Amino acid sequence: MIKKIGDNTIRFTLPPKIISGYAIVGPKEGQSPLAKYFDYILKNDAFNEKTYEKAERKMLEQAISGAIDKANLLATDIDILLSGDLLNQIISASFSARQIQTSFIGMFGACSTMTESLAVGACLIDGECANRVACATCSHFSTAERQFRFPLELGCQRPPTAQWTVTGAGCSIVSREGTGHNITHVTFGKVIDFGINDMNNMGAAMAPAAADTLKNLFKDTNTSPGDYDLIITGDLGKLGSEIMVDLMENYGYKMGENYADCGQMIFSNTQKSFMGGSGCGCSASVMNSYVLSKLDSGEYKKVILMSTGALVSTTSTQQGETIPGIAHAVIVEKGNK
Amino acid sequence: MDKNKINMAYSKFVENRLPKTKFFPSLLWAFLVGGLICCIGQGISDALVAIFPSLSKDNVQAYTLIILIFLASFLTGLGVYDRIGAFAGAGSIVPITGFSNSIASPAVEFKNEGLIFGLCVKMFSVAGPVIVTGIVSSMLVGLIYYIVGLL
Amino acid sequence: MDMLLQYLIVFVVGGTICLLAQILIIRTRMTSARILVLFELIGVFLQAVMLFEPIKQFAKAGITVPIIGFGASLARGAMEAVKEVGILGIFTGGLTATAAGIAAAVGFGYVFALIFRARSKKS
Numbered sequence: 001m002i003k004k005i006g007d008n009t010i011r012f013t014l015p016p017k018i019i020s021g022y023a024i025v026g027p028k029e030g031q032s033p034l035a036k037y038f039d040y041i042l043k044n045d046a047f048n049e050k051t052y053e054k055a056e057r058k059m060l061e062q063a064i065s066g067a068i069d070k071a072n073l074l075a076t077d078i079d080i081l082l083s084g085d086l087l088n089q090i091i092s093a094s095f096s097a098r099q100i101q102t103s104f105i106g107m108f109g110a111c112s113t114m115t116e117s118l119a120v121g122a123c124l125i126d127g128e129c130a131n132r133v134a135c136a137t138c139s140h141f142s143t144a145e146r147q148f149r150f151p152l153e154l155g156c157q158r159p160p161t162a163q164w165t166v167t168g169a170g171c172s173i174v175s176r177e178g179t180g181h182n183i184t185h186v187t188f189g190k191v192i193d194f195g196i197n198d199m200n201n202m203g204a205a206m207a208p209a210a211a212d213t214l215k216n217l218f219k220d221t222n223t224s225p226g227d228y229d230l231i232i233t234g235d236l237g238k239l240g241s242e243i244m245v246d247l248m249e250n251y252g253y254k255m256g257e258n259y260a261d262c263g264q265m266i267f268s269n270t271q272k273s274f275m276g277g278s279g280c281g282c283s284a285s286v287m288n289s290y291v292l293s294k295l296d297s298g299e300y301k302k303v304i305l306m307s308t309g310a311l312v313s314t315t316s317t318q319q320g321e322t323i324p325g326i327a328h329a330v331i332v333e334k335g336n337k
Numbered sequence: 338m339d340k341n342k343i344n345m346a347y348s349k350f351v352e353n354r355l356p357k358t359k360f361f362p363s364l365l366w367a368f369l370v371g372g373l374i375c376c377i378g379q380g381i382s383d384a385l386v387a388i389f390p391s392l393s394k395d396n397v398q399a400y401t402l403i404i405l406i407f408l409a410s411f412l413t414g415l416g417v418y419d420r421i422g423a424f425a426g427a428g429s430i431v432p433i434t435g436f437s438n439s440i441a442s443p444a445v446e447f448k449n450e451g452l453i454f455g456l457c458v459k460m461f462s463v464a465g466p467v468i469v470t471g472i473v474s475s476m477l478v479g480l481i482y483y484i485v486g487l488l
Numbered sequence: 489m490d491m492l493l494q495y496l497i498v499f500v501v502g503g504t505i506c507l508l509a510q511i512l513i514i515r516t517r518m519t520s521a522r523i524l525v526l527f528e529l530i531g532v533f534l535q536a537v538m539l540f541e542p543i544k545q546f547a548k549a550g551i552t553v554p555i556i557g558f559g560a561s562l563a564r565g566a567m568e569a570v571k572e573v574g575i576l577g578i579f580t581g582g583l584t585a586t587a588a589g590i591a592a593a594v595g596f597g598y599v600f601a602l603i604f605r606a607r608s609k610k611s
């Protein structure tokens with residue numbers, strides 16, 4: 001029996017459950033309004049490692065093992081690890097998988113990796129291919145900066161549309177059994193490109209993809225924004241969120257106060273992050289801490305998680321290519337936990 | 338469907354929503370910091386003339402630049418120069434100290450990849466264009482000057 | 489009093505050059521490498537049309553400290569070397585004149601890179 005409803009959405013008959021989540025963030029993120037929700041806050045963002053790449057990897061390893069611990073499981077109980085990150089050849093994810101000896105599927109969806117791996121993980125479980133999967137991702141300001149922009153010590157100004165790559169990692173354990181919050185639907189996004197080529201304006205590049213996925217989700221499930229307690233996007237930032245709300249209005253959906261953006265939540269206004277946070281770690285850390293605990297407490301009953309990614313590479317940008325965007329959405333309903 | 342038209346319309350839509358840079362303060366900082374760095378240069382040069390009166394004018398200028406470059410590399414290593422740059426913008430890019438910063442910063446950044454392929458290769462990742470265009474344009478000027486001299 | 493006036497001129501000329509560059513950065517979103525190249529070429533041009541010397545007499549460090557001065561040295565080196573040694577000067581002039589600056593930047597950059605490590609930005 002095909003589980004696909006509408007054009008892009010999959011409905012699960014026996015919803016897979018998110019049984020635990022773990023979030024770890026860097027010191028700057030640790031001063032954010034969400035600080036009390038995070039499981040672990042680094043004292044320095046080098047994490048006592050020699051390079052920032054190693055620090056990023058260590059955060060991811062800690063997020064994965066932390067989430068496994070919180071679910072009272074052992075690493076051997078995890079059938080498949082789905083993980084990815086921003087660095088070339090997703091080294092953080094694959095090198096972490098070297099430590100955690102389970103089957104590993106490398107994911108790449110730029111900053112959309114968190115919901116991408118959640119969605120794929122849920123499909124694996126619903127398809128009875130696995131009992132438990134770990135979905136994890138991470139990003140680090142200093143590794144992203146050197147790969148995509150300029151050396152850290154170069155004295156240049158960040159344009160006002162720039163976003164701040166979040167130093168953080170998050171992991172969710174999705175399971176067929178146990179108690180947790182139900183993943184009822186997932187909507188896989190399309191790659192959408194509206195011709196933005198400014199590396200410092202990722203929000204505008206991703207907003208059309210986010211609006212497209214969200215529109216498809218509402219159409220396929222026959223719901224409207226008012227049916228959810230929270231609709232949260234990954235890292236559109238201030239400008240990107242505003243654009244997405246406008247685009248949704250063009251599609252005929254009015255976004256209300258239940259709409260939020262992880263990138264805007266993770267930094268306070270005084271932290272000079274301009275448009276807000278970005279990176280895989282942004283949605284990973286907020287969704288695995290703040291959103292899950294609000295579901296635990298019952299404040300939220302039904303939420304849409306949608307990480308957004310800008311599929312950018314320095315090579316393609318230098319060759320004058322525009323920046324395509326993608327977004328994957330997951331509907332999570334409160335379970336008995 | 339006319340993809341270009343949609344993209345154009347979207348670009349325009351985004352353009353209208355872009356946040357405005359605080360124009361005036363950023364210009365003021367660029368002016369102040371740029372002026373200050375030049376004054377420091379003048380101060381060094383005046384001091385050199387006072388201490389070593391026998392130095393030729395050209396050598397005074399060369400020593401001045403060397404000292405400024407030294408200071409900028411040092412501040413880059415300490416992690417101070419990028420903080421000045423964050424508010425000064427062009428004020429700390431255009432002076433020769435900005436050139437020094439653009440060589441030292443990738444060197445510091447990429448030494449983890451090794452001395453040869455990290456530090457040495459990446460050292461010119463920002464300043465390379467400055468040196469290349471400088472050499473090529475000076476050759477061009479020399480060539481023109483040579484041809485004009487022949488006439 | 490003369491000295492004070494001289495420093496004021498240095499300050500205003502140097503500051504104005506940076507201010508123009510800042511306007512360019514905001515308007516065109518140029519990166520720092522492009523700004524450096526552009527202003528260096530301005531210096532080469534000023535020297536090639538013999539305008540740099542008179543400005544330097546007036547503005548001193550206000551024009552020699554910005555990268556414009558570096559560009560002017562390149563051009564001046566090439567022009568003087570051509571006058572002295574002919575065609576060979578086209579190749580040797582520019583680099584010889586700016587050797588001190590380039591060597592200082594590379595040498596100090598190398599040494600400090602060995603000593604320090606990159607640290608994350610706070611803001």
